[in-house]
Amino acid sequence: MTSWSNLLPEILNEIAGKLNFYEDFINFLCVCSSWRSLVTTTEDLIRHQHVLPSRFPMLMLAETDTEEDEEQDCRSLFLLSSGMMRKVKLPEAQWQPCVSAHGWLLITGEEEFSAKLLHPLSRTQIHLPQLYMFHELYFDQHEWMYYRHFMRRVVLTSSDPKDPSFRVIIIWGVTLGFCKLGDVSWTRINGCEGNLFDITYHNTRKRLYVMATMGTIYEFDILNNDVSRTSTLHLLTTFPGKDFGCLCLPSAYILEWGYDCLLMITRERKHYKKHDDEYNDYGPYSTKSFQCFLLSLDDGKWSKITSLGDKAVFLGFNSSFATNAGRGVKPNCIYFTDDHYEPYLDLPDGGGADVGVYHMVDGSIEGVFDSQESVFRGSPPLWLQTTNDQSTLVVCS
Template sequence: MADCAELPDDLIAHIANHVKVIEDFIAFRAVCTSWQIAATKDNFDVFSTQVPLLMLGAKDDDFQEFYSLSKKKVSHIFLPEARGRECFPLGEWLFTMEDNTGELNLLHPFSRTQIQLPSLEDLMASKGLREKLFLSCVEKVALSANPSITSDYVLMINYHAGSNHLAFWRPRDLHWTYINKEIPDAAMSINYYKGHFYYVTCEGELWSFEVAGPNTPKPIVEPGLLYWPEDGIFGHCSVQFYIVELSDALLFVMRYANYTDDPEAGHKTFKFKVLELDVIKGELKEEVKTLGDSAIFVGLNSGACSVDSSKFTGIKPNHIYFTDDWFQKLYFMEDVGGKDTGVYNLENGKIESIYPELSLSRIYQPTWVMPSLIM
């Protein structure tokens, strides 16, 4: 009979290869020396999907708090680079903005790697603006690929300076490149899918455009209006739109909330509607009634992703996990921000709390951040 201790290292490594969840991989390494040696980072599939962590509200110290839905616990991570900055989640990365200096960076919260971007001033200059820096002018940012994996990616930014603007940056670019096309409304969601950026406005208009990778002199294909909603549902004052990639299709997710002026109440989500998007024809297809085993995550900066719930502990199938993103600038509303966070059951429309044990003050402006393995 084979004792586990007799298992040769290459076979332990082979088993480690099949461990796809970071939490399990770390536990695997902590079992004993031979397992630690066998389970190297090369044995982990960096493309395997992970469950996003809930990054809890910023406090004025050098730590960030992350809540794991699988482990149901909060971890404090030393991250002085994010202190006092606005953070927009971009998968594994954060886009950070220092409001006073206009310094912009991509920050990897777990490795603390930073990628310096041309400043906010440079962004304004790309449009020929010389105004003093605009506080909190960035609406949305999007990446075409994960900078941890490739240096061939495009960072898209939607910002507000008098009117609505778009610009992009690629590795090795010295400046932001302005996209000379007026899109009347700010983005509710910008996503990259199969070579195109998709841009949804608050009116429900869907635009698409291409940006070529680095080293291409004429990079932009004119943005084109792909879809224009005809019915009245988009006129609703408290609707959010997200685009989510699921099983090789694009979903158009609508989130409805009740809103009262009472600052104690704010927005309260009561319903989600999911439609499939046909990007070739530029139309919305019929309503998607079930997500099957999948769960969807939406929130600040769209941050939208989907996972197969059967592969993870503590994630419910056919549910939509959402965070409060009604106002990105919550500095004046500390008591309210974060309240409208929960999980929606697409089958029966019920909403539950994600983290009953956490107090509200700790979840102010929570966002989804993808974990990654750092070793």
């Protein structure tokens, strides 16, 4: 009897041609090395991904914090489309902080302040410049476990690293920086005042947008700047909070919304009793509500919206993104994870439990799934973006 691994390439191609979803194609490749040989390069994977539909987005849980666990190098994925859990092997990300954008994981390591992009299926690693430019790392190199969590957001200008316009932009503490492949160092982007909340790349306008304290919005021509030029943000506008009854913005996000708008989302948390005297700033908390506002990039006008229509928005330690409802994604909802990063540093039990789905229609909140695994202690939970939303992330069970 012929072994599965010895099937002729013609038969394997016939089987692969019957697969309807990209994740099924990925599982096909993971059967054995001979089946995987049908795809020889990451470019082949990306090409298939843009042809086949996807069941993304998914929620990637933190790794286990039990040293005896035999699957420490695995991550659990919760599939919204089916309500099922799957596991993927990601030893490259074990015990390392990471954030997600456009299907890649940005991983930083203690060794020489390294940074790299990881493609979770092919295990392709793209090494980025060392992080010495981010001055938060210089306070005490022995306290890496503390300072590494200052990495807040990452945005990519393209899902394809081969794209000449490919840039990596990150927020680390109060510093904003970017690089392109081949750079020997990160380039600092100056001109922002206050704390950095979020960043997004507008694919139509080809501009980076940055939001800081009190809803100040900056614009940056990311594609026409490099290390040889001064990189300075251009002040675009400031959110008129008083006009909408918002006197402060404790937490907010921005993302591209159509051809000519940005969507700003504010997040309000409620804090319960203080944890104890030592950790009195970061007691137990949960998300209370969200509000949504549109900024027209044509005339600079702001407006409040109460519905996301048939779209859903995903927020957390990932680049903020929206996707059409369907295949387990509910319309007019905000899917959120816990990105209140101070508790990851200061609470004895860590952070991560504030995960849920907010319904815009009535303000109700439901859990993403019913499981003890919804509590994350070691590292943040991450939304993995869909293929149709410029993602190249793929998974292998």
